Amino acid sequence: MIAGHFGLAAAVKGREPQVPLWALMLATVWLDILFVPLFLLGAETITVPEGEAAGYGHAIIHADYTHSLLGALLLSALFGWLAARRWGKRAGWILGAVSFSHWLLDLVVHRADMPWLPANWGDLPRLGLGLWRSPVASAVVEAALVALGAWLYWRAVQTLPSQAGRGRLVAALIAIGGLGTLALDVSGVAG
Template identity: 60%
Template sequence: MMAGHFALAAAVKAGQPRTPLWALMLATQLLDVIFVILFLAGGVEGLTDVTGGSYGEALIHAYWTHSLIGALGIAAAAAGVAGWRWGRRPGLVIGATVFSHWLLDLLVHRADLPILPGNAGDLPLLGLGLWRTPWASAAVELALVLTGAVLYLRSARRHGVDRRWAFTTAALLLLILAVDVAS
């Protein structure tokens, strides 16, 4: 769903031209960036391959970064930093974009997303499991990428962004989608 996350950032940028695109792109991946840091820092979070296949076929043990409350906390922290740097509205946009990662993951993940950090209380894990149907997952991601690219290109034209930069961004979204679907 990496391309879908980035596509959402492009779509958000279309409606929020004051918010830097790089910050929106980072915001869509912030939960995964922190996940990788915790994974490399001694396996605080990790993956379990359940079918011998790709990333989408793994159970993700991201009980801190990808818990509902953890994601809300990371989103709030990002909103605070962005608000301090760019103002209240861009801060709220960044926070919402960070949290959008969890919402999109809820759609595609198997039931491996906890409600509380560390899976405290051993509550039921969440996830609707769209990854179990690869063609449907790819179709949703393609729809996100196309929507994000079109909205971004239209907005870029309205705001006088260099067409080459806008088309390069849209092309990169499609390339990320191709790599993401192929893996």
């Protein structure tokens, strides 16, 4: 869903031009960035169920801190607070919401492996709608998010008065398209 997250960042950039695109893209993957050190420390894990092939959508991700509902809310609030200190209150709210959108998009694609509370405290039923079980369907959803985001961004930049602004648009669209293609390729869907 990395490509889809970046597509959402482009869509928000189209509506909120004052928020830096790089900050929006960082916000969309903030939870995954924090997952990495916890994964390396063994606090969060990835397993493949016995009898299934490793690959796109087959893993069960035990991101019990970064991808729990409460954990995602708290980490997104932290991101928004840090952003507000740099770019103001409005940008902070936007970036905090974009950060939390990661959890919402993951809810659609993940198997039921996302807990309500950090460390799955209370052993509540886990969340996830499991779109990853259909790699083609999840790739279509991601591609749609990237296309929609790029289109909304393109539309917004058409109002820029200068050629320099349009040049930045082309560079950003190339970056979004390249990152989206790379994300799909790494996940094993495109290649």
